[in-house]
Amino acid sequence: MPGFDEQLTLKSQRLVLRPFGPRDAAQVRAIIAGGAEFLPPGAPGHPSMIDQWLAHGVHELRRSGQGIHLAMVADGVIVGAISLFKTLWGAGSTEIGYGVHPAHRGRGYATEAVRALTSWALREGRLRRVELRANLDNAASIRVAEKAGFTREGLLRGGGYANDGPHDLVVFGLLAGDPPMPYTGFHTGLRLESERLLLRPFAAADAADVYAAIDGDPEIGRWMPWAAGYTLERSRQWCTRYAHLEVATGVQFALQPRRGGRLVGSVGVHRADWERGDAEIGYWISPWARRRGYATEATRAVSEHLFERGFHRVHMVIAEGNLASQAVARKAGFTREGVMRRALPVPGGMTDAVLFSLLRGE
Template sequence: MFDERLTINTERLTLRPFGPRDARHVRAIIDDGAHTTALPPGAPGHPAGISQWLSQGVHELWRSGQGIHLGMWARDTVVGSISVFKAQWGAGTAEVGYGVHPAHRRRGYATEAVRGLTGRLLGEGVLRRVELRANSDNAASLRVAEKAGFLREGLLRGAGFEDDGPHDLVVFGMLKGDGAAFAEHRLTSDRLVLRRFSRRDAFDVVDAVRNDPEIARWMTWAAGYTLERALEWCTRLAHASGQGYGGNFAIEPKDGGRLAGAIGVQREDHERGDAEVGYWISPWARRRGYAVEATQMITAHLFSLGFHRVHLLAATGNHASQAVARRAGFIEEGILRQALPVPGGRADAVVFSILNGENSWQ
């Protein structure tokens, strides 16, 4: 049976069970008319049913031993919900499903939640297989499954039913150990090793974040950064990337010394063959070309795996990050208005990209 207090923290979300204290948030969703998509199946459509549902109804799935409903929280807002159901403990299998409030879609919350929950269930050995089903004509859900790293396994004809009639369902699956090859892979160059984060990196991470005005200027997560948060990142969050080719990697100089920074792959679109990279460099490792070298290493590897395009974003005021992109061979494409959250608000972003075949340094 799942832990009734199951809580999962991802980069932007907290996934946790609903409780009586959430009444006003559920009421707001019902008032918006979004309860059929943002709340789990069986949620009330009228405020009169909220109290009973939060104390009893939403927990029936957990009491049955077959799953659990979790809310998707972005800070103090419920942006959706995600559920595990049809758990078969003897077989080690279960299915996941989710819904996002219409006002919070197109922000990657569903993919992040699916990755976080699936990574916990498979990573801790609770399950060996997680399944996800989506209507064959629901392009958004199909993309979520693929971006979360699930493999498309087949089509169930007429297996789904909506208000407008039957729908074919696409079946996706993820097995324990899927995608571990890249997550465990060590990329090396003449000077650098890109590897998974470990507990020992936490002290260097917190030192870099606490004492550097540049990181504090551009990274929204840097405010009030603590050793506890660094430990959580290095031992758990940095590893919860699901099956895709992406993930977060520590940048380590081959000649030793302290952690040089981090680089990650995110927002992979396997249908388009496009992925985004991002990086930060520790204060003591700057002006040595490490960010450029690490970006080229990750990009070359993505191209070798079949991606066609790699892009990155840099705030218009972040001239150092823009210089890294240019030196790594990326081409400036334009400005995305208010595309990046920064401390105190949002910033316009310069978008850079490189296509497979343009990388003369590979």
């Protein structure tokens, strides 16, 4: 009978999916002590049983040939667990389930892990169908299934049971040969690279540089209404919270020189329309990093990433008087389309804006 490799290890953009083992004892002990419930079924409820479970219990499913439990690891930290179970090798089908540590939810780990393990099952695993079931009232799990490309197939009335009683289950399926569906969202940990820049998420350590770049700078203050009265506390909130909120329709990057040095600015995607395949790009550059081509380089890097993700059009909306930013758009290959009347807020009111666009393949 076919089975699962005891050393099965998969890598995705941010995660490593690997078997649990004795090296995980300290982390599992902390997870259990903290009361987080996301480990695979059969996980011990008492610390005294952890070593036995890691050495034997967590591997019983694999030994039976019916599935496998894998740790979901990000930067060495167990952030969740994911499993294949009810595997029928003759029929070529299996079911997938997962759990994410409460402290690491909302970052897209579940979708990323489900995509990786499903891809393995339908390719290297030579299975033809992966099924995912979610409680009808669990909107988050339903969204994970949709983002991972599964098709909603039907409803099992009272098909699930939990401590609070029966639950209706939504059944999702993904078949080998199904066309890939675009992932409609951005990873919060998304990183890009260009020739001289690392485009990465903002961090608390960036707050001082962001504040220094914006506070009192006449160029940023001329075009950015949010820059008025900027404080170090606002900078901290931006770097640790607000820059990480828009993962469905946008994403923000801090621009860091690959060879080290101060923050050189920011570039972001705004109002990404996944259905239409169109997104807007905006940026600002720190005063100490201007006239070095960083804005053009960052704009190109983000545009290329969007085209790789399936977008066919990227645009920029630039104040009519902002000639420097218009020059950046042209250098990045964008085409001027026209003037949008009173379309852009600036300090003191609204201004006409020039619309630039770049199409995939240009």
